[in-house]
Amino acid sequence: EDKVVQSPLSLVVHEGDTVTLNCSYEVTNFRSLLWYKQEKKAPTFLFMLTSSGIEKKSGRLSSILDKKELFSILNITATQTGDSAIYLCAGLYSGTYKYIFGTGTRLKVLA
Amino acid sequence: DTGVSQDPRHKITKRGQNVTFRCDPISEHNRLYWYRQTLGQGPEFLTYFQNEAQLEKSRLLSDRFSAERPKGSFSTLEIQRTEQGDSAMYLCASSFGQGFSQQETQYFGPGTRLLVL
Numbered sequence: 767e768d769k770v771v772q773s774p775l776s777l778v779v780h781e782g783d784t785v786t787l788n789c790s791y792e793v794t795n796f797r798s799l800l801w802y803k804q805e806k807k808a809p810t811f812l813f814m815l816t817s818s819g820i821e822k823k824s825g826r827l828s829s830i831l832d833k834k835e836l837f838s839i840l841n842i843t844a845t846q847t848g849d850s851a852i853y854l855c856a857g858l859y860s861g862t863y864k865y866i867f868g869t870g871t872r873l874k875v876l877a
Numbered sequence: 878d879t880g881v882s883q884d885p886r887h888k889i890t891k892r893g894q895n896v897t898f899r900c901d902p903i904s905e906h907n908r909l910y911w912y913r914q915t916l917g918q919g920p921e922f923l924t925y926f927q928n929e930a931q932l933e934k935s936r937l938l939s940d941r942f943s944a945e946r947p948k949g950s951f952s953t954l955e956i957q958r959t960e961q962g963d964s965a966m967y968l969c970a971s972s973f974g975q976g977f978s979q980q981e982t983q984y985f986g987p988g989t990r991l992l993v994l
Contacts, residue, residue: 808987810985867920870919
């Protein structure tokens with residue numbers, strides 16, 4: 767059964783810290799992996815990763831995919847209180863249009 | 878606002894009642910998805926439409942659930958004879974795609990939070 771596992775489940779850090787969120791996936795026919803940020807509303811899109819080893823960056827956030835080891839990481843540097851959210855990882859597989867989501871990592875950044 | 882919209886944002890109902898939710902996707906998007914999210918979990922796929930055709934349904938979608946997208950634009954999700962276990966956030970997402978594209982991104986609406994008493 768296809769699944770996506772995220773770790774840690776929750777994380778508390780102080781402003782300015784750097785965090786690394788993990789996402790591993792089991793796949794039958796992997797197509798792409800996505801990261802979303804969810805506050806008290808809809809998940810908002812962060813990154814889509816399809817190729818191994820190519821880092822994607824957006825400001826203080828970056829992400830990379832390892833298709834050999836079947837995992838991805840999301841890095842957030844110089845964290846701010848506004849980064850507090852649930853970060854969701856989702857896999858998209860060939861032969862289907864649906865995302866398989868992990869349970870998310872709940873990040874809390876303290877001032 | 879040109880994003881995905883959902884209505885209502887919150888719904889409280891008594892067990893046994895029927896409820897209907899609406900989703901308006903981004904206007905040029907041909908694909909529409911419904912997900913359900915419970916506390917502490919990631920969204921779980923329910924069903925998917927390409928234009929007006931419902932192409933995929935999860936086994937989570939029991940006979941009490943029905944979804945439509947009659948004109949290939951907005952969609953409705955109806956739950957009949959609601960149960961307390963139906964309490965969740967119901968998320969709608971839309972995308973534009975052709976075939977199985979690697980680059981297709983789903984954009985989510987704000988969700989409808991359902992509480993069944």
